[in-house]
Amino acid sequence: MNASADLLASVLRRASARGATAADGFLVEERQFSASVRLGQVDTVTHSRDQRLALRVFASKASAAASTSDLSRESLERLVDEATALARVTEADPHAGLPDPDVLIREVPPLDLEDPAGHELTPEAKIEIARRAETAALEADPRLTNSDGAEHWDRQARYVYATSHGFAEGYATSAFGVSVAPVAADNGGMQRDYWYTTARHRSALESPESVGRTAAARTLRRLGSRKVKTAEVPVIFDPDTAASLIRSIAGAASGPSLYRRASFLLDRVDTKIAAPSVTIVDDGLIPGALGSRPFDGEGLPTRRTVLVDGGVLRTYLLDTYCGRKLGLRSTHHAARDGSGVGVGTTNLTLQAGAADPKDLIGSVGSGLYVTELIGFGVNGVTGDYSRGAAGLWIDKGELAYPVEEITVAGNLLEMLQRVEGVGNDLILRDRASAPTLLIGRMVVAGN
Amino acid sequence: MLPERFFSDRFNVTPSLMERLLGGSLSGRVDDADIYLEYRINEELVLEENVVKKASRHVSQGAGVRALSGTRTGYAHTDDISIQNLEEAARQARAIADRSSAGGVLAVAGRGKPHDLYTLDETPVAANLERKLDLLRKLDAAARAADPRVTQVIASLASEEIVTLVATASGWTVGDVRPLTRLNVTAIAEEGGRREIGSWGGGGRVAFDWFLGEERWKRYATEAARQAALKLSAVDAPAGTMTVVLGPGWPGILLHEAVGHGLEGDFNRKGVSAFAGRMGQKVASELVTVVDDGTIPNRRGSLNVDDEGTPTGRTVLIENGVLVGYMQDRLNARLMGMRATGNGRRESYAYPPLPRMTNTFMLAGPDDPEEILRSVDRGLYAVSFGGGQVDITSGKFVFSASEAYLIEGGRVTRPVKGATLIGNGPDALTRVSRVGHDLALDEGVGTCGKDGQSVPVGVGLPTLRIDAMTVGGTAV
Numbered sequence: 001m002n003a004s005a006d007l008l009a010s011v012l013r014r015a016s017a018r019g020a021t022a023a024d025g026f027l028v029e030e031r032q033f034s035a036s037v038r039l040g041q042v043d044t045v046t047h048s049r050d051q052r053l054a055l056r057v058f059a060s061k062a063s064a065a066a067s068t069s070d071l072s073r074e075s076l077e078r079l080v081d082e083a084t085a086l087a088r089v090t091e092a093d094p095h096a097g098l099p100d101p102d103v104l105i106r107e108v109p110p111l112d113l114e115d116p117a118g119h120e121l122t123p124e125a126k127i128e129i130a131r132r133a134e135t136a137a138l139e140a141d142p143r144l145t146n147s148d149g150a151e152h153w154d155r156q157a158r159y160v161y162a163t164s165h166g167f168a169e170g171y172a173t174s175a176f177g178v179s180v181a182p183v184a185a186d187n188g189g190m191q192r193d194y195w196y197t198t199a200r201h202r203s204a205l206e207s208p209e210s211v212g213r214t215a216a217a218r219t220l221r222r223l224g225s226r227k228v229k230t231a232e233v234p235v236i237f238d239p240d241t242a243a244s245l246i247r248s249i250a251g252a253a254s255g256p257s258l259y260r261r262a263s264f265l266l267d268r269v270d271t272k273i274a275a276p277s278v279t280i281v282d283d284g285l286i287p288g289a290l291g292s293r294p295f296d297g298e299g300l301p302t303r304r305t306v307l308v309d310g311g312v313l314r315t316y317l318l319d320t321y322c323g324r325k326l327g328l329r330s331t332h333h334a335a336r337d338g339s340g341v342g343v344g345t346t347n348l349t350l351q352a353g354a355a356d357p358k359d360l361i362g363s364v365g366s367g368l369y370v371t372e373l374i375g376f377g378v379n380g381v382t383g384d385y386s387r388g389a390a391g392l393w394i395d396k397g398e399l400a401y402p403v404e405e406i407t408v409a410g411n412l413l414e415m416l417q418r419v420e421g422v423g424n425d426l427i428l429r430d431r432a433s434a435p436t437l438l439i440g441r442m443v444v445a446g447n
Numbered sequence: 448m449l450p451e452r453f454f455s456d457r458f459n460v461t462p463s464l465m466e467r468l469l470g471g472s473l474s475g476r477v478d479d480a481d482i483y484l485e486y487r488i489n490e491e492l493v494l495e496e497n498v499v500k501k502a503s504r505h506v507s508q509g510a511g512v513r514a515l516s517g518t519r520t521g522y523a524h525t526d527d528i529s530i531q532n533l534e535e536a537a538r539q540a541r542a543i544a545d546r547s548s549a550g551g552v553l554a555v556a557g558r559g560k561p562h563d564l565y566t567l568d569e570t571p572v573a574a575n576l577e578r579k580l581d582l583l584r585k586l587d588a589a590a591r592a593a594d595p596r597v598t599q600v601i602a603s604l605a606s607e608e609i610v611t612l613v614a615t616a617s618g619w620t621v622g623d624v625r626p627l628t629r630l631n632v633t634a635i636a637e638e639g640g641r642r643e644i645g646s647w648g649g650g651g652r653v654a655f656d657w658f659l660g661e662e663r664w665k666r667y668a669t670e671a672a673r674q675a676a677l678k679l680s681a682v683d684a685p686a687g688t689m690t691v692v693l694g695p696g697w698p699g700i701l702l703h704e705a706v707g708h709g710l711e712g713d714f715n716r717k718g719v720s721a722f723a724g725r726m727g728q729k730v731a732s733e734l735v736t737v738v739d740d741g742t743i744p745n746r747r748g749s750l751n752v753d754d755e756g757t758p759t760g761r762t763v764l765i766e767n768g769v770l771v772g773y774m775q776d777r778l779n780a781r782l783m784g785m786r787a788t789g790n791g792r793r794e795s796y797a798y799p800p801l802p803r804m805t806n807t808f809m810l811a812g813p814d815d816p817e818e819i820l821r822s823v824d825r826g827l828y829a830v831s832f833g834g835g836q837v838d839i840t841s842g843k844f845v846f847s848a849s850e851a852y853l854i855e856g857g858r859v860t861r862p863v864k865g866a867t868l869i870g871n872g873p874d875a876l877t878r879v880s881r882v883g884h885d886l887a888l889d890e891g892v893g894t895c896g897k898d899g900q901s902v903p904v905g906v907g908l909p910t911l912r913i914d915a916m917t918v919g920g921t922a923v
Binding site for chain 1 (some may be wrong): 495498500502503504505506507508509513517518519520521522523524525526531536539540542543576577579581598599601628641642643679684686687688690717718719721797799833834835836837838839840841842843844845846847864865866867869870871917918919920921922923
């Protein structure tokens with residue numbers, strides 16, 4: 001970390017010398033390897049090394065950002081000059097500025113985010129993992145006749161954050177993933193589905209065989225999909241599609257949507273927005289979890305935040321700027337994207353309920369079990385929701401037959417109020433996770 | 448600016464050095480190989496509440512080395528362009544080929560003279576910053592003036608310049624300098640506690656001054672305000688299968704999702720596209736002819752050469768309803784015994800190229816747009832869209848209307864809330880019954896995602912009547 005911290009410190013010193021009243025910088029270095037296999041043959045192998053230094057400068061209350069992947073001395077000098085020049089032409093914004101130094105993290109907690117040994121396999125061994133996943137998928141059933149391939153990837157990253165106040169801290173992460181997308185065919189046509197596993201430790205990945213078998217089962221159950229009649233019915237979201245719903249909730253609760261008055265959650269803190277069974281938590285301190293990080297994109301210590309508690313919206317998700325703008329405090333959710341500072345969640349979960357998913361399905365006389373959503377039909381301003389769906393039709397409490405070319409529509413606030421069951425099957429599979437979720441009534445459009 | 452000169456001056460990487468690397472490290476063991484150099488500047492300006500919220504400038508540079516052997520691809524990239532790193536990348540990329548037993552016959556690259564589609568007097572990243580900020584302030588004022596219910600305006604201007612140089616193993620080196628800019632306005636309107644959002648924009652491989660021509664900027668502002676205010680009175684969209692009329696221009700996203708992706712070479716070579724094996728068959732109404740054309744001057748989706756060094760072209764995909772062409776990169780063209788069509792594109796040096804669309808549109812038909820609307824008793828008229836997505840294998844695709852109206856008794860009546868439309872690629876276009884004479888290309892805002900790679904694209908459509916399509920509203 002020392003060389004990186006020194007580099008950042010020199011960039012921040014130059015910014016001050018060029019007239020910046022404050023500045024902060026984020027340095028990311030990444031190494032990635034990925035191997036894909038298709039029908040048993042190596043398809044694509046990719047090696048990469050990347051680095052990026054992102055700088056934010058303040059000239060009193062005016063600010064600007066710049067970044068570069070060229071860390072040569074000449075390039076970094078140009079970066080600072082361009083950023084300070086940009087800051088001079090932007091207007092003052094009374095809420096702009098670095099966080100107060102006394103809220104910055106003091107000691108970086110161990111979060112078990114790194115697995116150096118996990119990266120040490122040879123390229124051949126990594127390719128073999130992808131091959132095993134695909135083989136397990138294709139051997140599961142003779143109707144699995146083709147494949148869009150299997151992939152195994154791993155990534156190492158190091159992050160350092162520093163401010164012109166003299167703060168500098170960093171951390172390193174590992175990530176691993178295996179995915180496979182088999183294709184099945186019968187007289188009714190072709191279907192593809194997929195499954196994946198991802199984790200910070202190689203040992204926490206599902207086995208390649210298990211990923212392959214799950215992908216096979218998900219693909220096979222789509223064969224013979226049909227369209228259904230348009231109807232207003234109960235809809236059950238499987239854990240992965242339910243996770244996409246809570247990502248939409250978090251987006252509407254994010255600071256920039258609120259100060260723009262462009263959110264269906266505006267003015268709703270401490271009001272009931274969902275059924276009592278709905279509790280949504282963002283916890284960035286879960287050891288070894290994919291979304292965990294010791295501090296946010298502005299150096300504030302990560303926390304556990306209860307976003308929705310028993311149906312009541314408890315807080316918004318804020319970085320320093322949004323907090324000041326809304327007369328609130330940062331909730332330590334600053335995220336650095338390529339171009340600046342935004343708001344982002346860590347490990348976002350809909351907390352598990354008591355219901356066995358089988359009982360949730362059993363409680364539905366006629367309805368839809370959603371396994372895939374496509375498209376972008378979520379309006380964060382109004383909460384209006386309309387997306388393409390595929391899944392299984394529920395008839396008399398049983399998963400009866402696969403369905404496709406249909407949409408599910410409603411309004412997110414109404415959908416949250418109509419949650420009638422939350423499954424007990426929460427698994428932290430990804431950065432956003434949810435158990436099976438039953439929504440009492442939505443419109444399914446088909447024939 | 449000459450790309451060859453740019454990379455040799457800045458990084459000491461010359462075409463002859465790249466050729467030596469391709470010859471020495473890669474030849475004889477692979478079917479094809481290339482080195483791709485890229486230097487990119489992005490500038491982003493965002494005005495919100497009449498204050499510059501974001502002013503940022505980003506530089507990225509890098510090199511990707513690719514080796515191809517049979518169906519195998521080895522790819523390595525580095526963001527530190529130096530001969531040592533290129534040699535290391537070539538070694539990593541080649542490792543893939545060493546496992547091959549193939550003889551190592553070089554494929555012939557798609558040579559040809561690059562086009563000259565976007566030479567500008569002044570590149571958008573170089574235009575004066577104060578002038579840009581002034582325009583954003585004028586946009587803010589224009590959107591607010593357009594409708595008193597507008598409470599928030601976000602105006603943004605993104606400008607980019609990419610310098611590329613590709614050297615292929617067959618000794619062909621070609622570069623390109625690509626300007627790109629996009630101006631966008633988002634308006635939020637409020638009335639009686641109801642809030643709605645409207646958004647409009649445009650751009651292309653054009654100079655900053657293009658936005659001032661024909662008062663384009665002003666139209667973006669008034670359209671965003673109009674759309675937001677209109678939606679305040681929108682009723683619930685209908686649910687179910689009905690006749691859908693699409694307006695001209697941006698609704699061409701239908702083609703992009705319904706047939707475009709399904710006709711990309713890789714999905715067909717692998718047999719995973721719903722269109723695989725259907726060449727020469729009827730996949731649309733005889734009224735339908737769809738082309739992909741990367742050679743239209745100054746368009747967002749156009750390229751002088753693709754990211755493998757092949758000049759772009761005009762590829763007819765569907766002619767009078769019959770499937771006649773795929774979009775190809777070098778790899779898939781070679782494996783399918785076809786010609787590279789100049790559709791090999793990548794988001795950046797960090798990715799190997801894939802077959803991708805450029806500007807995809809349907810040719811105009813004979814009908815009067817007004818008359819097409821009059822022909823519908825009950826249906827949906829959709830004129831503006833958000834994003835879309837497709838499942839290549841099942842063929843199911845969606846696209847989300849952001850401005851749509853009910854058609855009742857041949858008349859366009861009430862605006863409806865946004866709704867997703869869903870269809871099946873191989874048969875959606877068989878239900879096209881009327882095609883307008885009003886072909887328009889979109890304003891220049893499209894971005895397409897595939898395998899995690901985003902590239903700028905264009906679409907276009909004349910007014911179109913589709914006799915049955917599922918509309919995902921909430922009004923049963």
